[in-house]
Amino acid sequence: xxxxxxxxxxxxxxxxxxxxxxxxxxxxxxxxxxxxxxxxxxxxxxxxxxxxxxxxxxxxxxxxxxxxxxxxxxxxxxxxxxxxxxxxxxxxxxxxxxxxxxxxxxxxxxxxxxxxxxxxxxxxxxxxxxxxxxxxxxxxxxxxxxxxxxxxxxxxxxxxxxxxxxxxxxxxxxxxxxxxxxxxxxxxxxxxxxxxxxxxxx
Amino acid sequence: xxxxxxxxxxxxxxxxxxxxxxxxxxxxxxxxxxxxxxxxxxxxxxxxxxxxxxxxxxxxxxxxxxxxxxxxxxxxxxxxxxxxxxxxxxxxxxxxxxxxxxxxxxxxxxxxxxxxxxxxxxxxxxxxxxxxxxxxxxxxxxxxxxxxxxxxxxxxxxxxxxxxxxxxxxxxxxxxxxxxxxxxxxxxxxxxxxxxxxxxxx
DNA sequence: GCCTTAAGTTTACACTGCGTAAAGCAATCT
DNA sequence: AGATTGCTTTACGCAGTGTAAACTTAAGGC
Numbered sequence: 212x213x214x215x216x217x218x219x220x221x222x223x224x225x226x227x228x229x230x231x232x233x234x235x236x237x238x239x240x241x242x243x244x245x246x247x248x249x250x251x252x253x254x255x256x257x258x259x260x261x262x263x264x265x266x267x268x269x270x271x272x273x274x275x276x277x278x279x280x281x282x283x284x285x286x287x288x289x290x291x292x293x294x295x296x297x298x299x300x301x302x303x304x305x306x307x308x309x310x311x312x313x314x315x316x317x318x319x320x321x322x323x324x325x326x327x328x329x330x331x332x333x334x335x336x337x338x339x340x341x342x343x344x345x346x347x348x349x350x351x352x353x354x355x356x357x358x359x360x361x362x363x364x365x366x367x368x369x370x371x372x373x374x375x376x377x378x379x380x381x382x383x384x385x386x387x388x389x390x391x392x393x394x395x396x397x398x399x400x401x402x403x404x405x406x407x408x409x410x411x412x413x
Numbered sequence: 414x415x416x417x418x419x420x421x422x423x424x425x426x427x428x429x430x431x432x433x434x435x436x437x438x439x440x441x442x443x444x445x446x447x448x449x450x451x452x453x454x455x456x457x458x459x460x461x462x463x464x465x466x467x468x469x470x471x472x473x474x475x476x477x478x479x480x481x482x483x484x485x486x487x488x489x490x491x492x493x494x495x496x497x498x499x500x501x502x503x504x505x506x507x508x509x510x511x512x513x514x515x516x517x518x519x520x521x522x523x524x525x526x527x528x529x530x531x532x533x534x535x536x537x538x539x540x541x542x543x544x545x546x547x548x549x550x551x552x553x554x555x556x557x558x559x560x561x562x563x564x565x566x567x568x569x570x571x572x573x574x575x576x577x578x579x580x581x582x583x584x585x586x587x588x589x590x591x592x593x594x595x596x597x598x599x600x601x602x603x604x605x606x607x608x609x610x611x612x613x614x615x
Numbered sequence: 616g617c618c619t620t621a622a623g624t625t626t627a628c629a630c631t632g633c634g635t636a637a638a639g640c641a642a643t644c645t
Numbered sequence: 646a647g648a649t650t651g652c653t654t655t656a657c658g659c660a661g662t663g664t665a666a667a668c669t670t671a672a673g674g675c
Contacts, residue, residue, distance in 0.1 A: 240528065325520060326441050361606070370603050376580050378581065387575070393568075397568055401607045402607075404561070405606045421622055446662075455624095459623055467661095
């Protein structure tokens with residue numbers, strides 16, 4: 212009912228998802244399905260026909276955004292870095308642009324996940340993937356001998372991941388007035404000092 | 414109507430706030446005022462008499478928790494540390510116990526702040542205070558010459574603050590299975606390496 | 616003892632947003 | 646022509662918030 216078998220015209224579906232994304236970025240979690248319908252140029256019931264309920268609309272939105280953002284290319288660029296310091300810097304560049312793009316949706320999903328089973332799994336899926344990316348990165352650092360002795364790969368990966376969550380990004384850039392550059396520079400330096408061995412920090 | 418002039422019996426007020434806290438830790442942001450009333454042994458209308466509406470109940474809860482937690486003592490213990498490394502470690506101990514105590518409420522407030530003016534100011538007030546505590550701490554490090562040259566006091570304070578927000582704590586301890594000790598140890602080491610000058614990391 | 620005020624209860628109701636149900640309409644397939 | 650698909654329209658049930666008004670109970674003033 213929810214995942215594979217899409218009801219109706221894919222174009223209509225897409226328009227609804229786009230409308231949802233736009234309204235979330237304006238009104239956060241208190242978006243009304245009626246407004247989404249209006250914005251998509253569709254009746255409210257159509258949303259129910261396509262997605263079943265509010266929750267599954269948001270779940271679909273997560274997938275939709277992942278698909279439309281096409282992470283693969285950016286990740287390849289990170290992996291192409293020829294030293295650990297540069298890899299961290301490129302990761303933070305990616306985080307910066309990515310966070311800005313998904314923040315309003317992330318905010319809603321983050322907070323809804325603890326009240327909603329389906330949303331929770333969708334969001335945690337995403338986060339697991341994110342964690343995996345960081346783990347690979349840290350593993351590479353370790354393989355090069357760049358990871359400081361203090362850290363196991365797992366511990367460093369978890370910290371790298373946790374510290375670059377949307378929350379801290381939001382606080383620094385949205386509340387404390389850091390520019391994108393400041394965030395990238397600051398966090399990169401922070402992580403390089405914390406994770407890499409003292410010999411080659413950059 | 415909301416802040417200074419408290420309506421009714423302070424004891425009743427306290428019971429309502431306690432009930433709110435307990436129910437939030439169970440049901441998160443979808444607590445129902447009816448349930449709060451039941452739990453507090455009071456009619457639903459009494460809540461409205463005391464707090465006006467749902468929002469101002471939550472605002473009052475923020476103040477209530479701050480008062481009941483009595484931060485002062487713990488902060489004194491942090492300041493009594495005789496080197497920067499130890500100060501960071503003690504800060505993380507404080508964060509650990511504190512985060513666990515307020516997490517469920519923090520989660521609700523964090524997410525609601527972007528939809529609700531009154532809640533937003535209440536929560537940001539709290540966060541400003543938190544930031545100030547970290548800034549003082551970093552200032553002390555700088556005064557001792559322990560802060561790494563890379564950092565200005567402001568940048569280091571912002572990062573210290575942002576990285577120790579409830580979000581990362583929640584992710585590490587709740588989702589990635591870190592124990593309290595692991596969080597304290599891991600984050601302390603992380604911050605010490607990142608912020609302190611290379612000569613004396615501990 | 617009587618009056619007043621404060622604190623809280625009870626009942627009732629309006630409003631909003633979610634979700635469901637059913638009938639109808641237009642286009643397309645066969 | 647008949648059936649299916651995609652969507653609309655109208656209608657309704659339900660839960661939770663917030664408001665209003667009338668009633669109860671207890672404490673204080675004098």
